[in-house]
Amino acid sequence: MDVLLEPWPWYISGPLIALIMSFLILMGKKFGMSSNLETFCSIGGAGKFTDYFKVDVKSKRWNLLVVLGSVIGGFMGAKWLSPNPAVGISHKTVAKLKDLGFESAGTTYLPTELFSLESLSSPKVWIILLVAGFLVGFGTRYAGGCTSGHAISGLSNLQRASLIAVIGFFIGGLIMVHWLFPLIFTS
Template identity: 85%
Template sequence: MIFAQNLTKMLYQPWPWYVSGPLIALIMALLILMGKRFGMSSNLETFCSIGGAGKFSDYFKIDVKSKRWNLLVVLGSVIGGFVGAQLLSPNPAVNISDKTVTKLQELGFDSAGTAYLPTELFSVESLADPKVWIILLVAGFLVGFGTRYAGGCTSGHAISGLSNLQRPSLIAVIGFFIGGLIMVHLLFPLIFTV
């Protein structure tokens, strides 16, 4: 009984780095030993290949069977996200600093601190605004282009690439951080104060 209570208590809190970090390292070591690469963007490539994109572009002519295992990662992420949000989050508020909430609310994001995705951009009602469509389409294009240009996504480079000690992944991760800082501190206020 006490074990179940402690387990439940542990699941309702964020895991400390000394638990989650070694678990990530263990998974990465197993993937490296099995000759597999981890990354979420490779799943999009597989989905496009399954959907028939190989008929239009040689890039998508890949062996889908060898990448099926990675599709389980997507399924696990969806299920894990649902379980985490619906069953293990007694408080739906997002735990970010009050200063960040204030700055976001000044930019018009009244849902800051209460929703994981800002309803000002991701609700059905917000899709009536052409500016939201433009922002989402441009952002989607930039993410897709950047992922393809960098040869992988943030998780692929930062977790898998750095675990393999790949110099291109280190360069990509540094670029991701610099790009993120430029976006948050320079471009984000320009986009949302207009």
């Protein structure tokens, strides 16, 4: 049971990802989470309003199992496989986050200052979450996929567009964390 409670080393998890990606490539499937949003919109009837969502949902049902597995796996991991709720990040990062007002830094996976019912009474939190959600959705659509789709599936297929997208994701993440994040959350 201890093997489930510790992070797996790269030499186990990496080959497992490669094995799964090999099966998907051989089956002609592409992995990514953002494509499921398209499928959910199509199932919800968005095709009545725009032709973009008029897609064959049956051919994409297998990927909805990935979402279900992610939700179930995340729940199981948080509920039963995480004996210590503390997040393994550096003390320097925890100190910087606490300076920005995130007192829950290092003790929880999602900062309660943004992701709790109490925090939703703040208009600033609503604005941050709505703008962030819009930017993630726009970026995913503009890049033609999400980080998991490009970084895992696209790079496995040696797609140049995925390499460019992944480089862009990393640069954007660095800009956000080092410059924008402190601007947004400095009181």
